[in-house]
Amino acid sequence: MENFINKIKAKNPLIHCITNYVTANDVANALLAIGASPIMADEPEEAYMMSAISNGLVVNLGTLNKHSIEAMKSSLVTANLGGIATVLDPVGVGANKFRTNIANELLKNYKFSVIRGNISEIKALDGLVSQTKGVDANEKDEECEQSKVDLAKSLSQKTNAVVVISGKIDVICYKNRAFICENGDAMMKDITGSGCMLSALIAAFCSVSKDLFEASLKAVVLSGVAGELARKKTDAQNGANASFRNNFIDEIYKMDDEKLEKFARFSEI
């Protein structure tokens, strides 16, 4: 097993995030917690230059607008040229055709190393009819594990990207191989940004490894384990979702590779 966290802390990778303003602060603090450096820049005229000096690029569609879309496109050009890891977080894709069209255009023209979303978003990306409800997963889409794995495999084979479906059980898939991860806590869906933070963490993990499949898996495990530990602390404090948010980032900060391995619960399926 690669010592991802040690490697990140040693390399201090610069992760360029073109992301939404709702969770940008949490994403930045989560990246700092793991030992990476966040940079958010979404002016089209400079964003591609930030990607050119970065070790990873996250494209998060949360509060996209025409300007940030241009920044995403030009940044993906330099990121793809430079061969750095690129992560797509298709927030809310499927909710309306504008957002879905943008996601499709990005997928068609640029190379993504990893795509991470909830089941509704991944379904929409895969071109199926989905019941997306805003940015949260629709319960109707929270189906059986096997159908999630099949979906992830389908999208991974079409895009050549690692596909991560977040949910009660996370699915991490590359082409015809898939892992499920059982780490995590129900309160992760009661804060905004747990998905956005995970997408950025995946970019950080991918920036220190050539094995993007394992890197994505371990980032998912990290997020889940941090969620479990944060929940224990939150309950002990008689806190709720806002405390959980802080504890979650704190637990990422306090994680090391040994602790990660100790609490990890994943298996190939």
Added chain:
Amino acid sequence: MENFINKIKAKNPLIHCITNYVTANDVANALLAIGASPIMADEPEEAYMMSAISNGLVVNLGTLNKHSIEAMKSSLVTANLGGIATVLDPVGVGANKFRTNIANELLKNYKFSVIRGNISEIKALDGLVSQTKGVDANEKDEECEQSKVDLAKSLSQKTNAVVVISGKIDVICYKNRAFICENGDAMMKDITGSGCMLSALIAAFCSVSKDLFEASLKAVVLSGVAGELARKKTDAQNGANASFRNNFIDEIYKMDDEKLEKFARFSEI
């Protein structure tokens, strides 16, 4: 008394917020805390589609710009057509003529279910000369209760909206009826976003009831009670405004209809 919180948790309403980037994270977490789903989308070409699938729309003028104003207008069209609750938070209105003109234009052309602001903002909206100072209420405007009630009634009658004036004593008014609510804590004005969060919570409450007046009143009570409970916890932690912000959202999460009724302090005036 309607069981608003139970209803929100059961319905999980989608609340579309065209809001400022300063407090968007807090607004999202407060909505999640009460059991609603937040969606922030302010690209003009897609925002109206988000409103079309939402159960409530919040228009918050905090960090407005020309693009978000277009998003507000088109979203209000679909929200009004769909008959969902619309809440106007006129942040900083009265501070300059640009902001005041936008607010007036919105009021003239679209239907708002609820308008919530501080006394300076509501005074500016009502067309009076106000002493607005940035986004915080001017002390000169913090007048006697009766003049606040008269002001709220005036604006409510002109706009046909429920009018909420936040302050030491909150006023909730619909046409010629008014309640005052004494819940709350002084530290609420020492964090950014307590007003923004309340406006979003009002939208959530209105999304599960036909009685928008009671819904607005109960959302105000919720915010005030959460503030009181958060203050107790903050003091016990030897914390200050940042801790209070987290505790405030936590207390919203932990609230139920029984607790709300137990601590409520409001009366018709």
Added chain:
Amino acid sequence: MENFINKIKAKNPLIHCITNYVTANDVANALLAIGASPIMADEPEEAYMMSAISNGLVVNLGTLNKHSIEAMKSSLVTANLGGIATVLDPVGVGANKFRTNIANELLKNYKFSVIRGNISEIKALDGLVSQTKGVDANEKDEECEQSKVDLAKSLSQKTNAVVVISGKIDVICYKNRAFICENGDAMMKDITGSGCMLSALIAAFCSVSKDLFEASLKAVVLSGVAGELARKKTDAQNGANASFRNNFIDEIYKMDDEKLEKFARFSEI
């Protein structure tokens, strides 16, 4: 010694921040914590009007875009005309030529009272070849104290501004005089926004004094002392960077001039 904190709490100065969306919430809460009122407005058509009624203006290049740059320029015109304190936070300057060009253009055409950045950013501003890495200081630039002081003096003499270089040891310089401040904690670099908050606090301190050099120095001391106290509380809570962020703002809230003087560690160099 001036009683800066008392004065701020008495005056409640309005601080206009044209700042990035990553840390805007923290900046607003830090300003509220010290007793100032934050206003964030970056629409070009209204921003200059906000500066006209403000007591201080912060221009932070974090997530700049073409629109916010226009807002910065027109706001600087009214701020300079009105004679209020203006603070430049050159986030990420040196990372690419777009950002560096903007900073240079601002420096050439407008008057800044204070410029605050890390060593890489200040070096870039001074026209030297710098090794900027995103928004965090490059370790190669973290040189000996004396070279930092020389750099600060050089930029101060060129710009007639107070120059603050944040780092393990902070340097506060005006023309040929310089102080170093040893307050602070290593965890301040593990949260996003500690620099942004300091820049805003400097504006608040400058808004209540004619001695901008002492005001800047004392704001730096405040930030450092708050960092030290926050770290103690964070460790006692077994927390990490997210807890530290909240504790940091809490400690600003709980600070008074006596406590500040008691913990201050600075000296002229």
